[in-house]
Amino acid sequence: MTTINVESIKSHADVIASCGTKVGEVDHLQGSDQIKLTKHGDGHHHLIPVSWVGEITDNKIVLTKDSQEVKDTWIQA
Incomplete structure (x- = not known):
């Protein structure tokens, strides 16, 4: 399993679900x-x-969850 460097997560980066x-x-x-x-x-x-x-990658965060799972389980802030 790859370790994610959270400091690489930058403001305004696109967040992309595993389905694209x-x-x-x-x-x-x-x-x-x-x-x-x-x-x-x-x-x-x-x-x-x-x-x-x-x-x-670059200015993109790619998730391990598909878009439906993300939207079903994200927390409203």
Whole structure:
């Protein structure tokens, strides 16, 4: 298993689900274990755990969850 360097997660990076769908953009890290996304179409921020991050490339965060699973289980902030 690859270790993710959370310091590589930058604001405004695209967050892409494992299925290839963009699910949001990084607002900032909240603590060392959650990523706060910029406001979604519903007008709310959402939190996702860093443990969902599978890969960080350039300005993209690729998750290990598909978009439906992300939206079903993210936390509204």
